[in-house]
Amino acid sequence: MVRMMTGLGAVVLAGMLGSGAALAAQQNPETRNIEEVPAGSYALDALHSKVTWGVDHYGFSTYQGQFTGITGSLKLADDPAESQLDIEIPLDQVITGSDLNEHLQSEDFFNTSAHPTATFRSTSITMEDDNEATIEGELTLNGQTHPLTIEAEFNRAAVYPYDKNYRLGFDGEATLTRSHYGIDYLLPEGDDDMGISDEVELDIEAEFVPNQE
Known part of the structure; x- marks a missing residue:
């Protein structure tokens, strides 16, 4: 009888664990289709996000640099086209690998003493298919605001194995x-x-995790 009960308990436990895993998969589906991602508030992961910029340098090369330390949020709606994206870029976090870092913060370029951040706020999102979208918005840089269009591609949603976060x-x-x-x-x-x-x-490379607030 004890052996039978032990076996029954194991079956019940396995069933509970299995149903729990199935529920977790439903709540945090692995997908490449943005429409299958649960709606909600997501925070930008600064460690895995950056903006790389490039300019033509006198016809010799494409000179590149990066902005890191980016923060922001994605309010993903049930209809992805109704979502809201907000990004803030600390301009003193520019990286070029040279002394140009300091020059870029001067009045010749970003003038970070007067305007330390750049911001982007979406105004409309047009879905092209399951994983591509055109994001229209307003970029504020150096105290001036103008329209900016981002052609975005959704790569994947899944649980990250190292921190178990979606x-x-x-x-x-x-x-x-x-x-x-x-x-x-x-x-x-x-x-x-x-x-x-x-x-x-x-x-632009960006990763988002569920907002913990």
Whole structure:
């Protein structure tokens, strides 16, 4: 009888564990379709997010740098097109691997003493398919605000094995015209039209986790 009860208990326990795992999978589905991700508030994971920028450097190369320490939130709606994205970039967290870091914070470029952060707030999201979207929004940089379009791709949602947190991953691309924000240092000029390009290409990598607040 004891052996029978022990066996029965094992079966019940296995069933409970199995149903618990199934419930967890329903609540935190592994998917590449954004429409299958649970709606809610998600916080940007600064450790796994960055913005890489690139400019043409006198026709010689594409010079790149990065912004790190980014914060933000994604309020994911049941209809992803109704979601809200807000991002804040600390401009003193620019990385170039050279002394240019300090120059970029001067009045020639970001003027971080007066405008320490850049912000992006979405105004509309158009879903192109299950994992691609066009995000229209407003970028505030150097005290000026202008429209910016991000072409975004949803990569995956799943439980991250190292911290057991549910996580969403995205990539994005955008192009801004720096002179629109009053950043006109070394713009191309003269007969050869050489300088640092007015257009700045942005490559965005972002991961979000459920907001704990």
